[in-house]
Amino acid sequence: MAYENVKTQNPLLLKILPFLGIGIFFAVWEIVVDVGILPSTMMASPYEVIKLFIDKLSNPHPDGSTIGIHAWISAQEAVTAYILAFVMGTPLGLLMGWYKVARGLARPVFELIRPIPPIAWIPLCIFWFGIGITGKIFIIWIAGIVPFTINAWVGVNMTNPTFIQMARTYGASDWQIFKTVCVPSALPMVFGALQISLAYCWTNLVGAELLAADQGLGYLISMGRRLAMPSMVVLGMVTVGLGGAIIGVIVDILEKRFMSRIRR
Amino acid sequence: MSTDTSSTANEIIIQTKAEKDFSLINIISNEYFLYVVSFVSFIAIWHYVAAAQLLGKSLATPMDTLQEMTRLMTVKLAGKNLLGHIWASTRRVFIGFSIGAAFGIPLGLFMALNRYVNAFVKPLFDLFKPMPPLAWISVAILWFGIGEASKIFIIVIGSFVPCVLNAYSGVRVIEEELYDVVRVLGGNRWHEIIQVSFPASLPALFAGIQISLSISWTCVLAAELVSARSGLGWIIIRGMKLSKPEMVLGGMIIIAIVATFVTVMIYGIEKLLCPWKRSVD
Numbered sequence: 109m110a111y112e113n114v115k116t117q118n119p120l121l122l123k124i125l126p127f128l129g130i131g132i133f134f135a136v137w138e139i140v141v142d143v144g145i146l147p148s149t150m151m152a153s154p155y156e157v158i159k160l161f162i163d164k165l166s167n168p169h170p171d172g173s174t175i176g177i178h179a180w181i182s183a184q185e186a187v188t189a190y191i192l193a194f195v196m197g198t199p200l201g202l203l204m205g206w207y208k209v210a211r212g213l214a215r216p217v218f219e220l221i222r223p224i225p226p227i228a229w230i231p232l233c234i235f236w237f238g239i240g241i242t243g244k245i246f247i248i249w250i251a252g253i254v255p256f257t258i259n260a261w262v263g264v265n266m267t268n269p270t271f272i273q274m275a276r277t278y279g280a281s282d283w284q285i286f287k288t289v290c291v292p293s294a295l296p297m298v299f300g301a302l303q304i305s306l307a308y309c310w311t312n313l314v315g316a317e318l319l320a321a322d323q324g325l326g327y328l329i330s331m332g333r334r335l336a337m338p339s340m341v342v343l344g345m346v347t348v349g350l351g352g353a354i355i356g357v358i359v360d361i362l363e364k365r366f367m368s369r370i371r372r
Numbered sequence: 373m374s375t376d377t378s379s380t381a382n383e384i385i386i387q388t389k390a391e392k393d394f395s396l397i398n399i400i401s402n403e404y405f406l407y408v409v410s411f412v413s414f415i416a417i418w419h420y421v422a423a424a425q426l427l428g429k430s431l432a433t434p435m436d437t438l439q440e441m442t443r444l445m446t447v448k449l450a451g452k453n454l455l456g457h458i459w460a461s462t463r464r465v466f467i468g469f470s471i472g473a474a475f476g477i478p479l480g481l482f483m484a485l486n487r488y489v490n491a492f493v494k495p496l497f498d499l500f501k502p503m504p505p506l507a508w509i510s511v512a513i514l515w516f517g518i519g520e521a522s523k524i525f526i527i528v529i530g531s532f533v534p535c536v537l538n539a540y541s542g543v544r545v546i547e548e549e550l551y552d553v554v555r556v557l558g559g560n561r562w563h564e565i566i567q568v569s570f571p572a573s574l575p576a577l578f579a580g581i582q583i584s585l586s587i588s589w590t591c592v593l594a595a596e597l598v599s600a601r602s603g604l605g606w607i608i609i610r611g612m613k614l615s616k617p618e619m620v621l622g623g624m625i626i627i628a629i630v631a632t633f634v635t636v637m638i639y640g641i642e643k644l645l646c647p648w649k650r651s652v653d
Contacts, residue, residue, distance in 0.1 A: 125491035133496055150514050212406020217414050223628040223635070225590040227506075228605075230597065231612035231620045235430035311504035311587075315594045318509060326507070330598075333510035341510045349503035356502065 152339035157346065160339045171331040171340070173323055178344075179351060182324040185241055186313045186355070189248035193305060197256030198298055204257070205264025205294065206286045218257065226251040226308075227315045239320040244313070251312040252305045259301035263294030299363045306359055310352045325351065432618035437625065440618040449610065450601055458630060460602040464520070464595075465588045465634075468527025472584065476532040477577060480539025484573075485565060497536065505530030505587060506594050513599065523595040530591040531584035538580025542573030571646075578642040582635060589631050604630070 134154055140146050141153035152160075164175040173181075203210040204218075226247050237243035267290050275285045317326025325348045332340030399405055415434050420426075422433040432440070444454040452460065483490045483497075508529050509522075516522035550568045559567065596605025604627050611619030 122487060122491050125488060126495040129492045129494075129496050130499070133499075208403055209401060209406060212401075212403045213410045216407050216410045220411075220414070220628070223631045224624050225586070225593050225627065225631070227590050227593045227597065228608060228624045228627055231608050232430070232617070232624075234612060235615075235617060235620075236427060310502075311506055311590070314504045315506040315590065318506060318594065319597055329507055329510045333513055336514075338511075338514055341514065345503055345507045345511070348507050349500075352502040352504070 148338070149336060150338060152337075152342050156339045157342045160337075160343050164343065170335060171328060175328070175343070175347065178323060178325050178328050179347060181241075182313060182317065182326070182348075183351065183355070185244045185316075185324065186248060186309050189245045189313075190252050190306060190309050192245070193249050193252030193256055193309070194302075197253035197305075198260045198301075200253075201257035201260025201298075202264055202286075202291060202294060205261040206282075206290050221250070222254055226312045230316060230319050233316075234320050239322065243320060244316040244324075247316045248309045248313050251308040255301045255305040255308060256298070259297045259304070260294055263297030264290045266297065267293045296367065299366050302359050302363050303356065306356060307352075310348070310355070314348055429615075430617055432616075432621055436618040437621045440616070441622040441625065444607070444619070444622060449607070452602055454607075454626070457603055457607055458626065461592055461596065461604045462630065462634075464523050464592050464603070465527060465585070468524040468592070469531045469584060469588045471524070472528040472531030472588075473535050473581065475528075476535030476584075477539045477580075480536040481543060481569070481573070483536070484540045484543035485569065501533060501537075505533070505591050509595060509598055512595075518599040523592060523600070526591045526595050527588045530587040534580045534583040534587065535577075538576045538583070539573060542576025542580075543569050545576070546572045574646045575642075578638065578646070582638055585634055585638065586631070589627070589634075593627065 138153050138155065141148065141151050141156075161175065166174060168174050168177075200210075200214060204214050205211075229247050229250060230243075233243035233246055237246065271289050271293070272285055275289050280288070313324075314326040314329070317324040318330045321327040325344050329341050329344035329348070332338065332342075332344055418431075419433050419435075422431040422436075425431075441454075446453065449457070479493065483493055505526060508526050512522035512525045516525055546568060550572060551564050554564050554568055592603065593605040593608075596603040597609050600606045604623055607626075608620050608623040611617070611623060
């Protein structure tokens with residue numbers, strides 16, 4: 109055998125450092141709050157956050173809902189908008205990549221709307237939909253559709269021209285080439301957009317809920333500020349981070365499953 | 373039909389140009405013609421929906437929006453005219469972004485170049501990464517009040533993460549051969565870093581900077597929507613409170629213009645600094 113697997117032993121320090129980093133972080137956080145370097149009106153210690161979390165599991169006061177309901181509402185909004193963005197953005201991008209007419213008609217509108225941060229739609233959404241769930245879904249949808257469309261478009265554009273020329277040589281029609289050559293070869297890019305779009309959706313979900321909501325994790329954070337309860341703010345932030353990470357892992361698993369079917 | 377074959381190095385480029393007949397179907401399917409059709413029909417539908425009040429009084433016509441924008445240019449709102457508000461937002465973005473990049477890019481490079489730094493910082497960084505920057509608004513207000521500092525803090529947080537990530541992955545994806553060349557030529561570790569790592573990570577760095585800037589705009593808007601007395605986000609929220617959709621729409625259009633301008637500017641700098649980069653598009 110020409111190649112041999114060489115096992116390298118990492119120095120002990122490299123194995124300890126990750127735990128050390130996290131440990132020091134939490135220790136400093138706890139001490140800074142307990143000793144009073146940061147006053148308790150500005151920051152809550154990890155212990156207080158955990159205590160509040162256990163309390164919020166069953167207690168809807170003082171912000172109106174338990175943390176489970178807040179998380180459920182947020183997840184509902186994000187996932188609905190995310191799926192809508194995927195279902196509409198991907199075909200649009202695929203068509204824009206292949207058909208000149210679709211590109212000509214959709215591109216100017218797309219380029220007009222793209223540079224506006226989704227957050228800027230909030231006031232219009234409040235005019236149009238009130239502060240209910242529809243407006244938030246609209247904002248998250250606008251945030252999520254952009255990466256789906258662009259990735260599908262670039263994916264079709266990156267199709268190997270030799271394949272297209274070969275299909276042409278065999279007399280395939282435009283639609284056949286699109287269906288059997290361009291779409292399959294764009295799929296890796298399309299699935300690549302899943303994570304990007306999810307991150308956009310989740311960020312803008314928080315933004316939308318900070319401004320116009322009566323339930324949801326973003327609302328929990330802004331209520332924490334209004335009630336001057338730093339522990340509630342931190343709890344909201346941690347839950348948002350955790351929720352994003354969990355949905356991210358689910359999307360990652362789905363992505364790998366799809367990708368394994370493509371790459372035979 | 374005209375065919376043009378040219379050969380550069382080991383690549384053969386064949387370009388075929390077909391001259392199309394001058395007919396109605398070709399004009400209609402011309403891409404630039406379609407751009408105009410699309411743009412005009414977008415404005416027309418917007419005008420119709422607004423003028424017929426299909427959405428009640430919550431949408432202004434394009435003409436009203438334009439008039440409002442010119443009005444904002446001259447009338448002073450909260451002591452500033454439109455340019456003043458644009459400057460207020462842009463200044464926040466630039467200060468926050470500069471601080472975020474000044475800390476984020478070196479940290480990302482350090483993480484990629486030194487595995488001890490990486491082992492120490494990466495888990496902490498992974499802890500904070502999934503937290504959207506907008507979630508920090510409440511903490512920023514608790515810490516810094518509703519002044520300028522809290523807005524800049526959020527932008528720093530928002531622009532920090534993509535800078536670190538892209539600097540890190542930019543160094544990580546460098547081809548090993550480039551380092552080998554420096555070593556063969558007798559360079560030491562310092563030469564490797566200066567001559568290979570830095571320039572080769574530039575394209576990824578600029579991608580990170582573009583992402584950072586777009587997140588910065590989102591952050592500054594969110595911060596201004598929550599609490600501010602100046603800036604473009606304030607104009608939008610002011611329009612909402614006064615129930616003036618033309619003011620909201622005008623503010624959105626100006627945001628789009630300013631954000632596009634900044635993106636194009638960064639793109640120009642990138643082209644100057646890394647001429648070898650090929651565009652994927």
